[in-house]
Amino acid sequence: xxxxxxxxxxxxxxxxxxxxxxxxxxxxxxxxxxxxxxxxxxxxxxxxxxxxxxxxxxxxxxxxxxxxxxxxxxxxxxxxxxxxxxxxxxxxxxxxxxxxxxxxxxxxxxxxxxxxxxxxxxxxxxxxxxx
Numbered sequence: 001x002x003x004x005x006x007x008x009x010x011x012x013x014x015x016x017x018x019x020x021x022x023x024x025x026x027x028x029x030x031x032x033x034x035x036x037x038x039x040x041x042x043x044x045x046x047x048x049x050x051x052x053x054x055x056x057x058x059x060x061x062x063x064x065x066x067x068x069x070x071x072x073x074x075x076x077x078x079x080x081x082x083x084x085x086x087x088x089x090x091x092x093x094x095x096x097x098x099x100x101x102x103x104x105x106x107x108x109x110x111x112x113x114x115x116x117x118x119x120x121x122x123x124x125x126x127x128x129x130x131x
Contacts, residue, residue: 030054
C-alpha cells in the first residue's frame with residue numbers, strides 16, 4: 001500500500017485493517033466462484049486455472065490475464081526444478097539413494113517454493129493500468 005503513496009504519507013491502523021478485510025472478502029468471493037465450478041465438475045480441488053477462470057467470469061479480466069501469465073511462469077519454473085531434481089537423483093547409485101533415504105529421521109515433506117519472479121505487475125504485461 002505504501003508504494004503507491006507519497007513517502008511522507010501515513011496509513012492508519014484502521015485503514016490497514018479495512019484493506020485487509022476487503023482483500024479477505026475478495027479472495028473469498030473469487031474462491032467461492034472457483035469452488036462452485038469445481039463442485040459442478042465433480043472435482044474436490046480448486047487449482048490456479050480455476051481461480052483465473054473465476055476472476056474472468058466475475059469481470060476481473062484485468063487481474064485474470066496477469067495471473068495466467070504468472071501461473072504459467074510458475075509452472076515452468078517448477079517443471080525445471082523437478083527435472084533438475086530427477087537428473088540429480090538419476091545420477092545416484094541405488095546404494096546412495098538407499099543411504100540417503102535411511103539417513104532421514106523425519107518424514108519427507110514437500111517444500112513449497114515460490115517462483116523467482118520479482119515485481120510482477122499488471123504493467124509488466126500489456127496493460128497500463130495499475131492494480
